[in-house]
Amino acid sequence: MKNYVTEFVGTFLFVFSIALAVAHAGALAPLVIGAALMCMVYMGGHISGGHYNPAVTLAVYLRGKLGLPTALGYAGSQFAGATLAAALAPIVTHQAFLVAPGTTDLTSALLVETLFTFALVLVVLDVATDDAVAKNSFYGLAIGFTIVVAAFAGGSVSGGAFNPAVGLGAAAAALDSAALGHAWLYLVGPLSGALLATLVYHLQHPSEAV
């Protein structure tokens, strides 16, 4: 229960910060978004793992650190938190919160979602699940700033979700059919990136049992 509360609250505050940053922080929004993830990872990492992202939960499940029912509970909590935040934010911003690619070149958008989610999940696996760096203090900084980098470098191309809960939660809250039409991008890209990261993690840790 405490894990689901943490994933729900952390994802809610993360996505609420994204929506307000997009509306109010101008060119600095990517910094705000990644910093919000960093703070939430430090808030809840020692409780639930601080995923706030079904792509991260998928990779942690594949590493054998979470059972399937728990992983599904995590994903449900994340989608619920993201959808509530996306529904609540327009009260403050007076604009719908939508995540959408900034280009019609969907190959570019998919490449960006895939490669930066790959980076994010690989960073999570290496800094937060590898016993060689247990008890480090940098895990939130590394995870959050991977999203700072991803959002500055690729956000204008793909919309910058790197997270199915962010991409779909926004669409669900807006009941926006055009936004729902991008759902595949924010599922296929991040989940492919998570699979690739899991593969590379195993190449980096050959002696570790699967």
Place this chain on the structure above:
Amino acid sequence: MKNYVTEFVGTFLFVFSIALAVAHAGALAPLVIGAALMCMVYMGGHISGGHYNPAVTLAVYLRGKLGLPTALGYAGSQFAGATLAAALAPIVTHQAFLVAPGTTDLTSALLVETLFTFALVLVVLDVATDDAVAKNSFYGLAIGFTIVVAAFAGGSVSGGAFNPAVGLGAAAAALDSAALGHAWLYLVGPLSGALLATLVYHLQHPSEAV
């Protein structure tokens, strides 16, 4: 005594930095404000806890980590430091330091003050009072950057106090009746956020005695 000195000096330097950042740092002021809190938390966290905010002190008191007379002494030191800083800053900036909502939509302003103080206090409780992460080095980074996020995402809506000492200290120093008219916003929002954070912290730590 050393705790009150630390809370007074830390809040003074934090609020003095806010006032000068607002006057001189342009669109980057939220980064400066959160960084100032981070530095002050690292300066005094191991002495007084580094609250610098009556909403944080309220939550730590409700967690049973401070007695009521000490908590009141903390709040008094914080208000004194904030008021002195707000009175001194105009010597340098040649402008009054006022904290005020940037909108007439006070529902939005109250939502922003409440939800981001909720985030701030939840981060403080989880990174600085939970034995599971004792002796970590990230507490100041997580706390300070929650204010970076809050100020970028919501500062233009609510005025960005997230702290009764900041909101009321500025008003007190300016003896400004319009500013004093916003006092309720910077009391009700942050204190509600602190109560909500205390509740969520207990849901996250069900085995911990209250």
Place this chain on the structure above:
Amino acid sequence: MKNYVTEFVGTFLFVFSIALAVAHAGALAPLVIGAALMCMVYMGGHISGGHYNPAVTLAVYLRGKLGLPTALGYAGSQFAGATLAAALAPIVTHQAFLVAPGTTDLTSALLVETLFTFALVLVVLDVATDDAVAKNSFYGLAIGFTIVVAAFAGGSVSGGAFNPAVGLGAAAAALDSAALGHAWLYLVGPLSGALLATLVYHLQHPSEAV
């Protein structure tokens, strides 16, 4: 093998982030570039050392921490990762990724490449190879933000490689003869800086055997 995978993947993601940051992050690109290095150092530092830079590998080799065949394998992995990233990035950015000095004053450009690579390698040696700070959590922050500083302060002068794999990988991917004409700058500057850093490190640690 796991070390070469880590150096290849880390350099690939670092250079891919550089190319997209240059195209999309405007004046904030140096922050994104240094943050990308920070994240990759935290991702792979405990596996391969997280060099992603032949100048760093040279210095670590000279400190006796890597054998020559391994050092050459590191450099090969780094050049391969950088070249692949530089070749792939234009699919997203629709522009060639080239690293070139921003001035015809090549003395300035060489001074910038040399002195900031000196700073970078000295930071790496002191924060990541000195037993006095073993198990610290700041090594990625210090290394990444040295590149934030270098790229903001000197990037517009020298092109801001501070890394032969970055400078030459971009040129190789573009098969651009003008870019290849700058190859000497990104070899001589960074390698000279690495030698100078190795010398200063020995002055700082006189009791340490070479």
Place this chain on the structure above:
Amino acid sequence: MKNYVTEFVGTFLFVFSIALAVAHAGALAPLVIGAALMCMVYMGGHISGGHYNPAVTLAVYLRGKLGLPTALGYAGSQFAGATLAAALAPIVTHQAFLVAPGTTDLTSALLVETLFTFALVLVVLDVATDDAVAKNSFYGLAIGFTIVVAAFAGGSVSGGAFNPAVGLGAAAAALDSAALGHAWLYLVGPLSGALLATLVYHLQHPSEAV
């Protein structure tokens, strides 16, 4: 010897970064300057203490952690490093590196230099000399970002030295009589701030022998 080498090299790279950041980093120069200090503190903190500032050295001397001849050797190394950097930087920037107040209101300038050096030195004493936080990983972050805050908040008022070696090194390198005319500001302000910080540190640590 290793301490003087570290203070000389660290101050050189810090001031060289300042000079290039002022010339090339625009409104983000304060971030670059503070980040440069952070990186240099992490580079040399475990060797010499990473002062790079005679005001810091004065306070550490007053705390009894350094003898007088050593403290003077530190200050000499710092002035030498700063002067060399200020002399070398114009080769790259094609402009003199001068530190000067941005206002004719010298009360404001002195207040800014004094109060932010007070903040800096108090942070140094509390994060880097207090046994209660021995072996922490945040000391460079806290120290460097205090200068980020100070330079954004007060740099446009006082010139933003907070360090006699920065203020006087620039003047010495330029042999600029107007700049030398500000020398008192960068001596009186930072040294007063250091004395105030030493006093507050003793109030915070009443049981500690002087």
